[in-house]
Amino acid sequence: MEWREYAAQMAELARDLLARESVQDTLDAIAAAAVNTIDGCDAAGILAVRKGRAVTLSSCGDMVEESDRLQGELGEGPCFDLALQGNDERTYRIADMTEAQPGWPRYAEAARTLGIGSMAGVLLYTDKEDFGALNLYSARPNTFTPEMATAGWLLASHAAVALSSARTIDQLQHAMETRHAIGEAMGILRERHHLSEEDAFNVLRRLSQHHNVKLHDVARQVRATRPDAD
Structure with a gap:
């Protein structure tokens, strides 16, 4: 990845997100930006957990809504866990979904049938509130390297500020x-x-x-x- 080019994309994205007219428009733009700017990302979505129930706030590309539905139904999965409680780093990365995933065995099996090869995610949050988890999907294993996960974190950081602003405007x-x-x-x-x-x-x-x-x-x-x- 050319980081100078990515930085320019992030600056342009920040302006675009702040110009959005509603919270939903901002959420949709965030999901689309993940697919358009992060190498190898085939689909992206934003998942929140409300009263123990998984809610897809936005999706871009195939497999997102079905993945969210399965995690909510099974009560397990990386996106579900991240949106529900987060972790110290507030991120996750699964290099190869075809390998066994002891933490989410039922979801991992279902994810493979959806054609998910690898995943990464990061919380959308500010100091005041969590908005949910931005989740990245690829049909190929080993797509999301540590560098790609960092790119997702930078995107999420920009997006959370814009989302907070959009919610205030709404x-x-x-x-x-x-x-x-x-x-x-x-x-x-x-x-x-x-x-x-x-x-x-x-x-x-x-x-x-x-x-x-x-x-x-x-x-x-x-x-x-x-x-x-x-």
């Missing part, structure tokens, strides 16, 4: 949309029932508590009662 956008919806709903109630701003908000709050529905969902329901609502 949260801010959602907060703004929620505030706008609540404001519109309050305006409808004030006009319809001649309420003060405080009383209109209290009506929304009581409906939310009584029906155990989030405030912004109550606001959307009120907005839907307008004669001109779509």
